[in-house]
Amino acid sequence: xxxxxxxxxxxxxxxxxxxxxxxxxxxxxxxxxxxxxxxxxxxxxxxxxxxxxxxxxxxxxxxxxxxxxxxxxxxxxxxxxxxxxxxxxxxxxxxxxxxxxxxxxxxxxxxxxxxxxxxxxxxxxxxxxxxxxxxxxxxxxxxxxxxxxxxxxxxxxxxxxxxxxxxxxxxxxxxxxxxxxxxxxxxxxxxxxxxxxxxxxxxxxxxxxxxxxxxxxxxxxxxxxxxxxxxxxxxxxxxxxxxxxxxxxxxxxxxxxxxxxxxxxxxxxxxxxxxxxxxxxxxxxxxxxxxxxxxxxxxxxxxxxxxxxxxxxxxxxxxxxxxxxxxxxxxxxxxxxxxxxxxxxxxxxxxxxxxxxxxxxxxxxxxxxxxxxxxxxxxxxxxxxxxxxxxxxxxxxxxxxxxxxxxxxxxxxxxxxxxxxxxxxxxxxxxxxxxxxxxxxxxxxxxx
Numbered sequence: 001x002x003x004x005x006x007x008x009x010x011x012x013x014x015x016x017x018x019x020x021x022x023x024x025x026x027x028x029x030x031x032x033x034x035x036x037x038x039x040x041x042x043x044x045x046x047x048x049x050x051x052x053x054x055x056x057x058x059x060x061x062x063x064x065x066x067x068x069x070x071x072x073x074x075x076x077x078x079x080x081x082x083x084x085x086x087x088x089x090x091x092x093x094x095x096x097x098x099x100x101x102x103x104x105x106x107x108x109x110x111x112x113x114x115x116x117x118x119x120x121x122x123x124x125x126x127x128x129x130x131x132x133x134x135x136x137x138x139x140x141x142x143x144x145x146x147x148x149x150x151x152x153x154x155x156x157x158x159x160x161x162x163x164x165x166x167x168x169x170x171x172x173x174x175x176x177x178x179x180x181x182x183x184x185x186x187x188x189x190x191x192x193x194x195x196x197x198x199x200x201x202x203x204x205x206x207x208x209x210x211x212x213x214x215x216x217x218x219x220x221x222x223x224x225x226x227x228x229x230x231x232x233x234x235x236x237x238x239x240x241x242x243x244x245x246x247x248x249x250x251x252x253x254x255x256x257x258x259x260x261x262x263x264x265x266x267x268x269x270x271x272x273x274x275x276x277x278x279x280x281x282x283x284x285x286x287x288x289x290x291x292x293x294x295x296x297x298x299x300x301x302x303x304x305x306x307x308x309x310x311x312x313x314x315x316x317x318x319x320x321x322x323x324x325x326x327x328x329x330x331x332x333x334x335x336x337x338x339x340x341x342x343x344x345x346x347x348x349x350x351x352x353x354x355x356x357x358x359x360x361x362x363x364x365x366x367x368x369x370x371x372x373x374x375x376x377x378x379x380x381x382x383x384x385x386x387x388x389x390x391x392x393x394x395x396x397x398x399x400x401x402x403x404x405x406x407x408x409x410x411x412x413x414x415x416x417x418x419x420x421x422x423x424x425x426x427x428x429x430x431x432x433x434x435x436x437x438x439x440x441x442x443x444x445x446x447x448x
Contacts, residue, residue, distance in 0.1 A: 001027075001028050001029070001420065001421055002028065002029040002030070002031065003023060003028055003029070003030050003031070003068045003069050003109075003420075004030075004031050004032075004033045004065065004066065004067045004068050004069075005019065005030060005031070005032055005033070005067055005068060005069040005070065005071060005108075006032070006033060006034040006035070006036075006064060006067045006069075006070055006071065006102075006108075007032055007034070007035040007036070007054065007071045007072075008035075008036050008058055008070065008071065008072040008073075008074065008098070008099065008102075009036065009037065009058065009072055009073045009074050009075065009095070010035045010036060010037040010042075010046060010054045010071075010073075011037060011039070011042050011046075011073060011397065011400055011401060011402070012042050012045040012046055012049075012397045012398075012401055013035075013045070013046045013049060013050055014073075014379060014381065014401045014402040014403070014404050014407065015071045015072075015073055015112065015114060015402050015407050016032060016035075016050070016071060017381070017382075017385070017404045017407070017408075018380075018402070018404045018405065018406070018407025018408040018410075018411060019069070019071055019112065019407060019408075019411050021404070021408045022407070022408045022409075022410075022411035022412040022415060023411070023415070025408075025412065026412070026415055026416075028415070032050070032052075033064070033065040033066075033067050034054075034064050034065060034067070035050075035052065035054030036054050036056045036057070036058045036061065037054045037055065037056070038055070038056070038057055040055060041388065041390065041393040041396075041397070042397055042400075043055040044388060044393075045386075045387070045388050045393075045394075045397060048386045048388065049385055049386050058095065058098045058102075059095075059098055061098070061102070064102070064106060066106065067106060067108050068108050068109045068110070068420075069108055069109060069110050069111065069112070070099070070102065070103060070108050070110075070111040070112070071111070071112050072099050072111065072112075072113050072114075073113070073114040073115070073402055074095050074096055074098075074099055074113060074115065075095050075115075096131055096134075099111075099113065100134050100135075100138065103135070103138050103140070104138050107139075107167060108167070109166065109167055109420055109423045110140075110164065110165060110166045110167065110414070110418075110420070110423075111140070111163075111164070111165050112162065112163070112164050112407070112410060112411060112414075113162070113163040113164075114160055114161070114162055114163075114402055114407070115160065115161050115163075116160060116161070117146060117159045117160060117161060117179075119131075119161055120146065120161055128161075131163075132144070132163075135163070135165055139167060139168055140165035140166060140167055140168075141165060141166050141167075141168070141169055141170050141171040142163065142164070142165045142171065143163075143164055143165075143171050143173050144161060144162060144163040144164070144177075145161070145162050145173075145175050145176070145177045145410065146159060146160070146161055146177040146178070146179050147159070147160065147162060147175070147177065147178060147179075147180075147406055147409075147410070148178060148179055148180025148181070149379075149380070149403035149405070149406050150180050150181065150187060150203065150347045151178055151180050151203070152380070152403065152405040152406045152409055153202060153203065153204050153380065153405050154204065154378065154379065154380045154403045154405055154406070155203075155204045155205050155206050155208060155209060155346075155347045155348055155378060156347055156348045156349075156350065156351060156378045156379070156403065157180065157181065157182075157183060157184065157187065157347050157348065157349055157350055158350045158351065158403055159179050159180065159350075160402070160403075160406070162406070162407075162410045164410060164414050166414075166418055166420075166423065167423060168423070169418065169419075169423060171414070171418060172417040172418055173413050173414060173417055174413055174416075174417060175409070175410065175413045181347075183349075184241060184342075184343055184346035184347050184348075184349070185241070185346070187346050187347050188343075188345065188346045191203060191205075205344065205345055205346055205347060206342045206343065206344045206345070206346065206347065206348060206361060207344035207345065209374050209377035209378060210344070210361065210363060210374060211371055211373060211374060214363070214368060214371055215371075218368045218369045218370075218371055219366060219367075219368045220337055220338060220360070220366075220367045220368055220369070221337065224258075224337050224338075224367075225367060227258040227259060227260070228253070228258070228367060230258070230259070231253055231257045231258060232253075235365075236362050236365055236366075236367055237362055237365065239341040239362050239367060240341060240342070240343040240344065240345075240362060241341065241342070241343040241346070242340075242341050243339065243340050243341075244258075244336040244338060244339050244340070245331075245336075245339065246276070246329055246330070246331040247276055247329060247331045248276065249273065249276055249277045254269075254272065254273070254276075255319065255335070255336075256268065256269050256272045256314075256319045257269060260335070261317045261318045261319055262317040262318075264314075264317070264319070265310075265313075267304060267306060267310055268310050268313060268314055268319075270302070271302050271307075271310045271311075271314065272314065272319060272320070272329060274301050274302050275293070275298065275302075275320075275327070275329060276329055277301075278293075278300075278301045279291050279292075279293055279328075284297055291328075292323060292326035292327060292328040293326060293327055293328075294325055294326055294327075295307065295308075295311070295325075295327070298327065311327065318330055336358065337358070337360075337369070338358055338359070338360030338367065338369060339355060339358045339359075340358070340359055340360065341360045341361060341362060341367065342359060342360065342361050342370075344361060344362075344363070348378055351375060351378060351379065351398055351399045351401075352399045353395075353396045353397075353399035353400045354399065355399070356370075356375055356395040356396070356398055356399040357369065357391070357392060357395035357396075359375075372387050372391050372394035372395060372398070373387060375394070375395060375398040375399075376394070376398055378398070379398050379401045379402070379403050379404060380403050380404035380405040380406070381398075381401070381404055382404075
């Protein structure tokens, strides 16, 4: 058997990789007859690895070769009319509409769609309901799963929605939705307490994807290292799991602890720590997360007599801002060389396009940023996958990418439980009648 497939919103080809791996494992040949992606650097990565450049805008696609399977990691966009008056929304103006349009025109045997977790809850679930309704209206049997990459041999806490469909048939799947551990701490607890019923594939942790001989350009600069040591001490392994963030407490290090805008006294650091810990409390209002507070409100938790002196000093250094007699921390989170040091014995936070380049790790006592190859491994890309010599582009691409092993698992499950050989393509004629090839015969089905 052979599948001709198209790869829409293709990115760097992660969905394609997982699809091809799953098909190859059961002896199904694959042939990508069309790919589409608008990001030029992502297209360059795609061409480097697959031999053709998919640069095109899916909204301009009118004619395609016939295909058996559609892959599409379509972006999530607002559905302006979704769910109004208890009806189903109009998908026009969204990129899902292009998926819907091409499925309706070419009637492939099946599809796999991938999106962010928030798609399922957007507009109180009505957007997702609209999508599923649209797919079923086209004549597809549909199933979907919320899956966490950390359960599929990828050391990353990444929950995504995967939607699969088969034309006309009653789709059969055995996978179950599993959002996995909520964070790296819970992952370690769960991993330390396996049960007899735990059937997840072998789970990897950060240390399993680290390179051993890393170029010095990824090492943190000496000034930053000394600032970290001033807070943590000489043993930088204590940084495992720490965030560098100015508006949250917990296991965090802040700019005033590091002295990035000027050294702070113990009282100044205490003031800032108390401010970020208390300003979200409902007693100060519920109108926003992280409220600006008056000095009278601040005095309810910072009770030392030097409060005005401390405030003046923090204002002068730039750690604190004042607006209409209210005070708020000046968040400098994007300025940190590393904003999160990953725990080698646990999993990564979710990679994103904006900050993957600032994820770090302490290896052999040396704090450094993750390399592009390590980020590719965090998405399950094989080391045979070629990376562009443009680190910033690769960091962004891997933040946007899909986790290849999850795609492989989803497709493998669909292939194992459904008979694709008996299912042919179907084309809609102008009278709303569906013509479908099935076991050599032509059937006419009324499309409602």
